[in-house]
Amino acid sequence: MNSRRSVTGELRAPLCGMGICFECRDENQQRTCQLPFAPQVRSPRSPGIIIVGAGPAGLAAATKLRDLGLSFTVLDDNPTAGGQIWRGDLARTQTLGSDLITGTRVISIDAEARTLLLEDAERAYQLPYTKLILATGSRELFLPFPGWTLPGVFGAGGLQALVKSGLDVQGKRVIIGGTGPLLLAVAALLRKKGADVRLIAEQAPLASLSTFAKALLRRPAKLLQGAGLGWTLAGIPYRTSTWVTQAHGDESLEAVTLNTGHTEPCDYAAIGCGLVPNDELAQLAGTSPHILTAQTGDVDLATLAGTAAACRAAGHPFNEAPLTDARAFDAALRQAFTLRPELRNLAAPDTFVCRCEDVAYSRLTPWTSFRAAKLQTRCGMGPCQGRVCGPAVRFLFGWTDTSVRPPAFPARIATLAKTEGDL
Amino acid sequence: MSSCKYDAIVVGAGIVGAACARELKLAGLNVAVFEASGTIGGGATAAGMGHLAVMDDSDAQFALTSFSQRLWSELAPELPADAELLPCGSLWVAADDEEMAEVHRKYAFYTARGIPVEVLDEHQLAQAEPALRPGLAGGLRMPADSVCYPPCAARYLLEGIPVFLNHRVTRLEDIDAGLTILATGTAVTQFVPWAPVAPRKGHLLITDRYPGYLTHQLIELGYLKSAHAVATDSVAFNAQPRATGQILIGSSRQFGTEDPVIEQHMLTRMLARALEYMPGLANLQGIRTWTGFRAATPDKVPLIGLCPGFDNLYLATGHEGLGISTSLATGRLISDEILGRTSEIPREWYAPGREFAHHE
Ligand SMILES: Cc1cc2nc3c(=O)[nH]c(=O)nc-3n(C[C@H](O)[C@H](O)[C@H](O)COP(=O)(O)OP(=O)(O)OC[C@H]3O[C@@H](n4cnc5c(N)ncnc54)[C@H](O)[C@@H]3O)c2cc1C
Numbered sequence: 001m002n003s004r005r006s007v008t009g010e011l012r013a014p015l016c017g018m019g020i021c022f023e024c025r026d027e028n029q030q031r032t033c034q035l036p037f038a039p040q041v042r043s044p045r046s047p048g049i050i051i052v053g054a055g056p057a058g059l060a061a062a063t064k065l066r067d068l069g070l071s072f073t074v075l076d077d078n079p080t081a082g083g084q085i086w087r088g089d090l091a092r093t094q095t096l097g098s099d100l101i102t103g104t105r106v107i108s109i110d111a112e113a114r115t116l117l118l119e120d121a122e123r124a125y126q127l128p129y130t131k132l133i134l135a136t137g138s139r140e141l142f143l144p145f146p147g148w149t150l151p152g153v154f155g156a157g158g159l160q161a162l163v164k165s166g167l168d169v170q171g172k173r174v175i176i177g178g179t180g181p182l183l184l185a186v187a188a189l190l191r192k193k194g195a196d197v198r199l200i201a202e203q204a205p206l207a208s209l210s211t212f213a214k215a216l217l218r219r220p221a222k223l224l225q226g227a228g229l230g231w232t233l234a235g236i237p238y239r240t241s242t243w244v245t246q247a248h249g250d251e252s253l254e255a256v257t258l259n260t261g262h263t264e265p266c267d268y269a270a271i272g273c274g275l276v277p278n279d280e281l282a283q284l285a286g287t288s289p290h291i292l293t294a295q296t297g298d299v300d301l302a303t304l305a306g307t308a309a310a311c312r313a314a315g316h317p318f319n320e321a322p323l324t325d326a327r328a329f330d331a332a333l334r335q336a337f338t339l340r341p342e343l344r345n346l347a348a349p350d351t352f353v354c355r356c357e358d359v360a361y362s363r364l365t366p367w368t369s370f371r372a373a374k375l376q377t378r379c380g381m382g383p384c385q386g387r388v389c390g391p392a393v394r395f396l397f398g399w400t401d402t403s404v405r406p407p408a409f410p411a412r413i414a415t416l417a418k419t420e421g422d423l
Numbered sequence: 424m425s426s427c428k429y430d431a432i433v434v435g436a437g438i439v440g441a442a443c444a445r446e447l448k449l450a451g452l453n454v455a456v457f458e459a460s461g462t463i464g465g466g467a468t469a470a471g472m473g474h475l476a477v478m479d480d481s482d483a484q485f486a487l488t489s490f491s492q493r494l495w496s497e498l499a500p501e502l503p504a505d506a507e508l509l510p511c512g513s514l515w516v517a518a519d520d521e522e523m524a525e526v527h528r529k530y531a532f533y534t535a536r537g538i539p540v541e542v543l544d545e546h547q548l549a550q551a552e553p554a555l556r557p558g559l560a561g562g563l564r565m566p567a568d569s570v571c572y573p574p575c576a577a578r579y580l581l582e583g584i585p586v587f588l589n590h591r592v593t594r595l596e597d598i599d600a601g602l603t604i605l606a607t608g609t610a611v612t613q614f615v616p617w618a619p620v621a622p623r624k625g626h627l628l629i630t631d632r633y634p635g636y637l638t639h640q641l642i643e644l645g646y647l648k649s650a651h652a653v654a655t656d657s658v659a660f661n662a663q664p665r666a667t668g669q670i671l672i673g674s675s676r677q678f679g680t681e682d683p684v685i686e687q688h689m690l691t692r693m694l695a696r697a698l699e700y701m702p703g704l705a706n707l708q709g710i711r712t713w714t715g716f717r718a719a720t721p722d723k724v725p726l727i728g729l730c731p732g733f734d735n736l737y738l739a740t741g742h743e744g745l746g747i748s749t750s751l752a753t754g755r756l757i758s759d760e761i762l763g764r765t766s767e768i769p770r771e772w773y774a775p776g777r778e779f780a781h782h783e
Contacts, residue, residue: 007632007667029631029708110687117687368588372462375469375574376505378667383631383710405685405712410631413672414705416712417694 001167002032003151008358011251013151015355015388017161018084019077020139020278022356022383022410029383029410030121033162034078034103047128048072049313050116051135052106052281054093055083057294058135060306061313062096068314073127075118077105077409083137084157085299087164106281107415108406111288117406117418124415131313134282135294135306138275140178141391143339144353144361145346146246148271152253156272160186163193170194175256175264177201177244178272179337181298186270187233198264200233201242203273204337209240212336244271245346259342273339276391283404297330344396353396354389356382370399383410429455431761432600434592437468438573439739439746440606441580442754447604448584450758455600456584459591459610463581464574467608467746470715472627472663472671473571474640475748476513479532483724483772488745489538490768491752492567498751503579507572507666514543514551514639515563516660516700522644523560530563540565554636554703570640570663573747595736604757605730606739608746609718615730619779620741622716624677626689631708634668643700658693660700670707672697674744676717683714717743721779724772725749727756731776737761738775 002024003013014024017033024032049065051058054076065072074081079102081093093100107124108117115126140155147153154162156178163169173196176183187197202209246257247269255265275296282293292312294305304323311318347353349362359379367373370380370393379393380386386401393399407416433444436458447454460466475495477488495508502508517523526542533540541564543551548562595603595614605611609622643660661673675689690712697704720726720741730736737760739753746753756773759766771777 028706108687369461371465375462375464376578381711383708385710406687406690407709407712410708410710412705413628413630413694413698413707413709416628416709417691417698417705 001162002026006149006355006358010149010358011151012149012355013252014154014162015142015158016139016155017158017165018139020384020387021142021158025383033165047114047130049131049133050075050127050129051133052076052116053083053135053137053294054078054081054096054100054102055135055137055302056085056299057137057296057302057306057309058083058133059086059092059096060303061133061135061294061310062099064307064310065314068310068316070314072099074100075104075106075116076100076102079103084161087161105409105411107408107411109281109285109291109408111285111291114290117415119411119415124412124418126418130290132285132291133294133306133309133313134285134291135302135309136278136281136296137302138277138296139387140272141274141276141395142271142388143273143343143346143392143395144351145244146348146351147248147253147256149352149355150247150249150253151251152249152267153247153269153271156182156186156270158272159268159270160189163189168193169268171196172267173198173265174268174270175199175201175244175266176270177203177242177256178274179203179339180272180274181333182272182275184233186272187236190270191233191236195268197236198266200236200238201244201258202238202240203243203340203343204240205340206240208336208338212333243340243343244269273343273395274334274337278387280385280387280404280408284406284408295327297326298333301326301330339395347396353392354379354382356380356384356388359389364393364397370397370401373399385410427600429453429600431602431604432457432598433604433606434598435459435466435606435608435610436463436577436581436586436588437466437606437608437746438464438471438577438580438750439468439608439742439753440604441577442750443604443606443739443757444584444754445580446754446758447761450762452761454584456581456586457590457592457598458586458588461588462574463586463588464577467715467717468573468577470625470627470713471573471744471747472661472673473507473573473576473747474513474663475569475571476640476745477533477538477565477568478745478748479529480723483722484745485536486768486772487725487749487752489536490755491749494751494755495569495571495748496567502571502576505572506576506579508569508576509571509664509666510569511664512564512566512639513568514548514641515565515644516548516555516641517560517562517644519560525644526561526563533565538565539567552638552641554701555641556700556702559700564639568640570665571747572666576747602735602737602761604737604739608740609716611718611726611738611740615738618726618738618740618775619721620718620726621678622681623719623743624675624680624683624714624716625673625744626675626685626693626712626714628672628690628694628709628712629665630670630672630704631710632668633670633707636668636707637662637664637670640664641700643696656689658689658696660696662697662701662704670704672704672709676744678719681716683716685712685714718746719743725753726775727753727773728760728770728775
C-alpha cells in the first residue's frame, strides 16, 4: 500500500479506496488504489451513447441499451468495472467486452460540442457523444475526528474496495464504524477474508433502526440479504448509538476510543458516515437535453436509475413505479441513519479537516462560507478538489461549495492543452 | 470630521479597498468597509496572480508601481505567513533578437531610475530557469519584484477595521459617512456610469506542488504585444512559483464578456503557449482553473482620486492587471488627497477626470 507525507509531514495512507482522496498518490497523481491505471489503446469511435461509470447504475444502463440494440461505450476511471460494490465481480462485468474503457478519467465536458476530454495513463483524447449518461455513483462522507488521518483509518467502503483489490486483512483486528447498512456488508467481507472484526459501531439509535427493519420487511429481497449477512456476522458485536471519537497511534493506527469511553486496540478502522453523490461531472456539464444523470443510492435504486437513464437516452418508455418505490426506500434508509449532531463536535481544534492542505478545524471556525474559508485557509484547495472536506464542512458548518470547473480531476497540463482534432 | 457615524466608508473589500481603508485608519480617520460578497478579497483580488511588479509602460505606471513596491517592502516584515510573500524576482523572457532589444531598452530605462536589473544572455537564462526550452535569446531579471497571496494580504490590511460583509451598496446617498471611497473594481460604472472602466477577463491554472521547479516569476516579453492588443483575445506565457511549491500558469486577456465560465479554447491556447516556453510543464498536474476580471482603463492607468462633480466621493479603481502591485500606493495617494498632504508622485496622473487619449 502506498503512503505519502502530507504538507505538514504526517504519514498518510489511503482513505477512500476509490481514487478520490489522493492520499496514496505518487508524483504522477497515480493512486495505488486504482492501479493498474493502464492505457487502453482505442481507435477513435464514431459518436454514440457514452456511459460514465461502470458501477451498478452504469452497468444497468449498458444492459438496457444492449437489449434495445443500441451501441454504447462505458468509461470508468478504475482499473476494473463494477464500481465500488461489484468491483472485480467478473460475472457482472465481463459482458461489457470491448464496449468498456477502464483506467480513463473524464477531465472536462463540452456540452455544446458534445465531447468529453479524457485522460488515461498515457494519453489524452476527445470523444464525441450523442447522449451522455452520468452514472458516477457516490463516495463516502468522511467526518474528521482526532486521529482520523492516521494510516490504518479508512472509509468503510474504502477498506472494502481495497480488500476487493487484494489488500490482505488476514488476522487484522478491525473496528467498523459510522452508519448505514454498508457497515454490515463490509464486516461480512472482512470476516470472509480472515479479519478479526472486533466491533460494528453504528451511530444511529436502536429506535431508528427498527424503523429501518420495518422498511426491510416490505422488501423481501432485502430481507434475505439481511438474513444472509446475519449469518455471516454472527458473533460480531453490533452496538447502536456508538461511534468512534478518537484514533490513537504513532504514525499508524493502534487503537480507537468510543463515545462510551472504551478504548479498543485495533490494526484498522473502517469508518463511513453515509454516501454523498459524485455529482461533479453533472455540475460541470450543466443541464442539457443530451445529458442524463442516473441517481445514486443503494444497488436497487442505482440499477433502476441506470435503466431509466438508458431508456430516456434511447427515447424508450420506462415504467417509473419501481424507481419511485426505490427512491422512497432510499429516503427511509437515509432517515433511519440520519447523522446525530454529536458528530459535529468530534474534531478537536487541531484536527485536520482538509487532508490535502492540512487545515485544522480551529482555522475554519472564524469563517462563514466555504469560499471565504478556501481563500483564507486553503481548505479544499488541494488535489482532491474538496471531494473529502467539501461534504464534511457541509455537515459541520452548513457550507456548500460554489462552483465546479474543469479539470474535473487533476490532469496533465498536456491534456488540458489539447485542441480539437487531437485524437 | 462630521456628525456621520464614520469619517469614511470604503466600498469594496478587495485589496485596493483594503489598502485605502488601512491608510485612512493610520491617518486617524474612523473608517469602515462595505463589501457586497461574503468574503474579503473575493473579487479580482482572489483571481489575481499576486505578482508584485515594477512596470514601464508609461511614466505614470512606472511611478505608481515603483512607489508601491517600496511600500510593499516596508510592509513585508509585518505581513503574516499566509500572505505568502516570496521575494522571487521577475524574469522577462526574450525569445528572439527583437525581444532582446527590448530587454536592453528596459535595462537602460530602469537603470536610469535606480531600479536594480540584470541582463541575462541565453546561457544565463538557461541556468536561471532550467525548465525553459533551449534556444531562447535571454532575459531581464528584476530581483526586487516578488509575489504574494492577495486574499490573505487584503485580510491583513483590514485588521482592526470594521468590515461589513454581505453589505451591497446600491445607492451612494444611503452611506452615512463624511467621505466615500469607491473601490469596487469593475463595478464602479454602477455608480459612475461615465467611468472609463471595462472588465477584461483572464484565465489561470494552478498545478500540484512541485517545489523548486521554478525560481522566478516568468513573463514572456511578447506579453507586451498581447497586453496592448485590446481588439482581440490574447494569451501570454506567465508562470509563477508559489510559496507552496505550486506553479501558477497564466494568462489570457479578453474584452466583451462578463461570463466567468472557463472557456476551453482560451485555456487550451493559454496552456499551449506555456508549453512552447516550458515543454516540461506537459507532465505536471493541473489541479484547478479559474477566471477573473481586471478593471481596464483606456490608458492602462488607474483612476485614483476625487470623482469629478463630487466633493466627497473618491475613486480607487481601474488597476487592470496590476492592482495587487499598486494597491498600497493607491491607498497612500487617496489618503494624501483626503488629508491635503503632498504625495511622493504626481497625483494628477491618476486623476479620474483626466483626458483619455488612447495610447495604442
Ligand atoms: C487573471 C488575473 C491575473 C492578475 N494578475 C495580477 C498580478 O499578477 N499582479 C497584480 O498586481 N495584479 C494582478 N491582477 C489584477 C488584480 O487582481 C486587480 O487589479 C486587483 O485585485 C483589483 O483589486 P480591487 O480591490 O480594485 O478589486 P476587487 O478585488 O474586484 O474588489 C472589489 C470589491 O468590491 C466589491 N463590490 C463591488 N460592488 C459593490 C457594491 N455595490 N457594494 C459593496 N461592495 C461591492 C466586490 O464584491 C469586490 O470584493 C490580475 C487580475 C486577473 C483577473
